[in-house]
Amino acid sequence: MSSSRRHFLQLGSTALIAGMLPISLVRLAFAESSQDFTFAYISDSHIQQIKGNDFVRNWDQGLKRAVAEANLLVPRPDFIVFGGDLAQLGNKPELDHGAEMLAALHGKVYMVMGEHDYYLDLGEYWRELFGDHWYSFDHKGVHFVVLNSILTYDDWTFDRWESAERRMVEMAGLDNPNGSPFMVGQKQIEWLKQDLAGLDSKTPVVVFSHSPIQKIYKGWNFWTEDADEVQQLLARFDRANVIYGHVHQIQYNQIGNIAFSSVMSTAWPWPYPDSYSQAGSHVPILTVPMNRADPFDERDATGWQFMNLHSGRADVRFNLYSNQNRTVAWDDQSGHPVDRDYQSTDARIPSQTHY
Secondary structure: OOHHHHOOEOOOHHHHHHOOOOOEEEEEOOOOHHHOEEEEEEOOOOEOEEEOOEEOHHHHHHHHHHHHHHOOOOOOOOEEEEOOOOEOOOOHHHHHHHHHHHOOOOOEEEEOOOHHHHOOOOOHHHHHHHOOOOEEEEEOOEEEEEOOOOEOOHHHHHHOOOOHHHHHHHHOOOOOOOOOOEEOOHHHHHHHHHHHHOOOOOOOEEEEEOOOOOEEEHHHOEEEOOHHHHHHHHOOOOOEEEEEOOOOOOOEEEEOOEEEEEOOOOOOOOOOOHHHHHOOOOOOOOOOOOOOOOOOOOOOOOEEEEEEOOOOOOEEEEEEOOOOOEEEEEEOOOOEEEEOOOOOHHHOOOOOOOO
16 A cells, blocks of 8 residues: 555545434545545444333434434445444344344444343354454455454353353443453454454554453453454554444543544443433443433433544544533644543533432
């Protein structure tokens, strides 16, 4: 790839027509406009069955809205990515219901697996519906990699629990101390090494994962045990980017040449206040509550973002429902990303208390 393609990922202003969508739209801009393209990103819908054909309406509406508005994007994105946790407890009714809604998307869809999709049957039904758990593809000079980053230790997966249902519930517990750290696993790392081996270091690389491929906070499983090994494989590329779901919140980081950015959930924010679960939203019980969302506004603290990664630095504009939009951009003077609105304590808005 020529050095003239240094403008890697760039915000597409034409996507502003989308308004406030619970999706991400990314524009990849190159020297020749004919090579420019966009892709949309939807993540973490957590479709949850209550009984029979009854599902949690709030989560359904979040995904339906994302799908409907993604279909209105102009120009049309070249493809759509779903970032994992389609289901809440990974059973067939939830996955089928989610897949039915995603089937309404206009265009090619690439699927990333989340832990809520995996730990009931270890991804067997997911494979029937969507195919391989990890894979790669190339599009207009960019190499994309989809990882299954939510594996864990074999003894936890196969030996610890009396049933698959119990294993699923324990991993779905969010901040549950009975959970286990995520990992990519040695088999997949060897595959990734071979997949990247033939690429020139100037080739733009985008990794889609569910967990962050970082070690952020183990108590909430914002943690990938073998993240260092994956980062080492990406380190030789001038412009490597990791886009991930799972965290349901704004996150950004830069490690060497690797830019990391999270995407928002269409379901709920993380963490959420006690009052959110009291509103009958069917969210799991938290041991660490946080005043972040309005329990009477089902889309509060969910949203989407534009990404500008053309320099290899993660510049992100977050468009948040019922909240002030935020921009996190690389600052050359400080040498790290800066939140332009809330970086200093005196610029932050106070947290809310709900009753």
